[in-house]
Amino acid sequence: MQQKMPLRRHRFRKTALGLVALSLALQGCGGSDDDTVATTPPPATLAKRPNILFIMADDLGYSDVGAFGGEISTPHLDALAASGRLLTNHHTGTVCAITRSMLISGTDHHLVGEGTMGAPNDERRGLPGYEGYLNDRSLSVAQLLKDAGYHTYMAGKWHLGSNIATPATPVPLGTAGHTPDQWGFEKSFALMGGAASNHYFHETATSKNYTENGAYIQPGQPGQPGTGSYSTDFYTQRLISYIDANKGDGKPFFAYAAYTSPHWPLQVPEPWLSKYKGRYDAGYEAIRAARIAKQKQLGIIPQDFTPYATDPETLTSSPASANNGTASAKYINAVNGPADGYVDHGAGRVSKKWDSLTALEKKAQARYMEIYAGMVENLDHNIGVLIQHLKDIGEYENTLIVFQSDNGAEGWPIASASTDPKATDEANAADAVYATLGTDNGLTSAKRLQYGIRWAEVSATPFRQTKGHFGEGGVGTPLIVRMPHQAKAAGNFTSFTHIVDLTATFLDAGQAKLPTEAAPPSINAITGVDQNKGKVVYDSRYVYPVTGQSLLQVLLGNSSASVRKAPFADESYGRAYVTSTDGKWKALWTEPPHGPADGHWQLYDLTKDRGENNDLSATNPDVLKGLVTDWKTYMTSVGGVEPLRPVGYY
Template identity: 55%
Template sequence: MSILQSKAAHQPPFSKTLMSAGLAVAALTLSTSPITAQATGTLAGSKPNILYIIADDLGYSDLSAFGGEIRTPNIDSLVKSGRILSNHHVSTVCAVTRSMLYSGTDHHLVGEGTMGAPNDERRGLPGYEGYLNNHALSIAELLRDGGYHTYIAGKWHLGSLVNSSINKTPDQWGFEKSFTLLGGAASNHFGHDTSAQKTYTENGQYVSLPATDVSGQPWYDTNVYTQKIISYIDADHGDGKPFAAFATFTSPHWPLQVPEPWLSQYSGWYDAGYDVVRNRRLLRQKQLGLVPNDYTVASQTLPDATSASPATANNGKAAASYINANTVETGNLLNVDYGPGLVDPVWNSLTPAQKKTQARYMEVYAGMVSNLDYNVGLLIQHLKNIGQYDNTYIVFHSDNGAEGWPLSAAQDTINASNFNNLGKDQTLRPSGSAATNIQYGLRWAEVSATPFRLSKGYTTEGGTSSPTIIHLPGQTTQYPTLRDFVHIRDVAPTLLELAGISQPSTPSANVGVNNLPLVVYNGRDAYPITGKSYLSELAGLNTGPLHTEAVGEEQYGRAYLRSGQWKALWVEPPLGPADGHWQLFNIVNDRAETNDVSASHPDIVNQLYQSWTDYLHNTGGVEPLRPLGYY
């Protein structure tokens, strides 16, 4: 599809196309075929290629195939010859997810106990280095040593080139060819960085960005990452070796920016506001069979907050008493202190100017998603052009929940006064005009998270549920939605089984944190892979459940523990319970986390809490004395 065709496909106004698009995707999803040996036969033959695509901060419902109104025809086409994973979970933030994706084990063990080194009492502890540490395995290294070409273009966020002894760039972790943004976010998706700024590396060397990409268009990161992956594949094509290419896009992460024609595609689509768009998405998700028909929306959104709720009297003082996920063990629930709440007005509390600005934020965001879809289409079409599509395992998912960075009224005022600059390359804005480095805020994040609760940074379903689509080699029809719970730690063992490569298993004479066993690989001690391969489930050879054991998480002091039908959840006040108790949800029937049943099942809560403390101990994790989100 050309850019002009892509633009034409997006012209109909939102109100006229929403329901027809929903019914079309619903028909697509229901038109499934029985799983045959077609795909599994390919798995048993020559080693398949791997194309692993990651979006950055994409919400659960943004894709058309997951209920969104944003046009994503190329990703929808991937669904037609693949399958949706509706219960795939990542971590709450990007670097932590990526550490588990590449290592196949818990993030506390491999250096990302928090996203970056913590600024609290955990700083300096093992597992809190803030980069992928030397005890991590790397799926890229394992695939390379197993006969694969390995490429990455896009976001890295797991370390940088500090000095000769601390070099954590992708080329040190098994990637033969790499072009990466080292940090967590670009200051400008249109580039302009120089090598002196040390933001981008290619094959381990800092690089300056050119003004244009290989097609002569202004440099824009999503387009360039695609071009890099294609060039890497082409350079080795025909040498008989399979490839594993990781396209780790930074879209639609803030700052919200996208070139034309995508910048103007969605003009007027979001003027109806948060609730209208969210309810329409929920309706489409019901039609698609992604959520039960009795799901509601009103209980999932945060209350109207035109001003911040006050902090407690002792907050920030020596006399303060903070609670964390372990407070239930000590019983210390007196003098619970916490900071102020967030300004988070509902649509009807906004002024006309604020509504116009907020709608524009979402228009730009939607344009970024459509541009991302266009680039996914280029990658898939290229595989077809070179005859490799039928022998390629393709994955698409987001790295965490929707980005809900809180916005202030002052930010909205500045952006409203510079409305015509929103979403553009800020280096080209008119002289004297203010910069507009925009996010889309908590309310649009709630829309992106539909039907789930909260967003990025939280251990709720809205923070950890990732829209995921997988295409098996040789697959030509859509397989039924896989609803079993799978986790980002499961990726590495799945890719290794697909590639016919054994997991490292040579025991080390040394032990890790809390006497955990280590394995030896390439002369160094590493934590073994703890995820489970779900390849058999994808091929229809096993019906699960994949995880019969409890699965836990901790990030920023927020926590969850899943076991069977239950999920215990801890979030600090004021968004969590004021008394600091662990909530309990029947996660099979209530993934929206609307009905806290902890008061009715205190024995289950206690059992899950004990399992969570075991999890934290067994991974070297430490609950902070005062939980604080990355916002």
């Protein structure tokens, strides 16, 4: 357990028996498990199997919703929170596809094909678990609920494989036929990739970016669904049409609203496009401070909580190491550091604070956030339309409604380190261009407008890091749950929860039968490893079981205890983290220059410092050593491979 972590795949392939105990575990945040406030809990039992509506935002930050401290107007989500419950210590993967693979499968992403988002372009390419699509070793929450008698619907972003199944090319599940209909969704309208090039559905006649019920469609072409629509509006109406198609037949439904908002490109129709004009002229620091004050007022964080201090300002890019990009480079990673001769790393980024921006940069930057806020409010409006429709058809009271984001806020740098960082902003501030920002240009590809690192840091308030990282701002997201027949808010649940726990919760609420028959042994002749160890039999396949822990009893008010009883660990892009069984400690690894220059693992006491300000690795070496050992065991259990060169999402 203490030996140096090997890099080759076959040394990591002990499969998944350790997963239940190690990969999906407890993480606490400061305070009690259940805040003591005067509230009315939901009913202690479910009178009947509920409908399930799961709403996923794309790249929304922890504090963007009003109920979590944001200034953006989100009245419908706030109302959902007022009659539901906030889970304030909820976690996802670092990026979209990784999170979505865990939602569908209910287990670790390395096991089911998304070890990284898409097939990696490094030494891991082609290895089991790195296929870049949901592989045939995965269960599906939709299929299991369908087996249990549910209708299953989806509209929005899929991002788990793009090939369609055709009679002319019959192949095993997971090698083609990656569309939602192949994974148990009765009706589906899906964006197959990770991002739309234009939120207004301007697709060519040969586009293969969208499918409906397993067939390619081309929105934007005459007579095609989606043509003339804004994506968030269209996904809402498509999901409503699916629900209505079987209305009144007595079967419950599972509906997955996988919105692409507020993912770039920043676009939104009026009146939302103009609504926030001037609202963000005060800049990053002022907006972030206001959010922190509101979070404390709302009880999202304690009064004595110390937020992350924000990343230091960098007016020039830090240089890469001398051997960066050469064949002789030995990159620092989570298992090899300078003591082992690994010293190389890439260049840093320019990241200014508000007062260091030029007037034109401020003009453009404020506009980006105005458009982003408009997208979030439009998303909230559509969620309101969806909820109102459930009320209109008499299904609202018997529906379990869950809302979250797929990962932390998107902090993609607007300019690369090799260019003048202000050039993009100042060009976008020119009158002719500025007037078009966020509008529909009518083209198949919109301007790839993003709001950048510092606004993402605001969205991640009060936490550290953003999408692609394992700091709390990268994997901590808002979570709102309303149980059937719940009328008033229940107290915030502050124990660690994870996306796979929602999968388990949905299956529990739907009384779905989970496969339990152990898969027969399959010994690899070279390694001697049983490749079926930990798998179960389902539909003539050998698959990894759901390892999330159901939150149903917590949500029903029958328990206030954490559902996690073991360490929790994860890895993506070579970045890593692991938390202790009691939720007190978190070990975090980020490659330099974004992490420590010497490549050491950082250590944080989450009960006192969920903002991750004070690295305690030097004063608690034994704690850190034990956590890193837990992380290595996790990597073995899921077949994970630490890349020779960690290369982050950006």
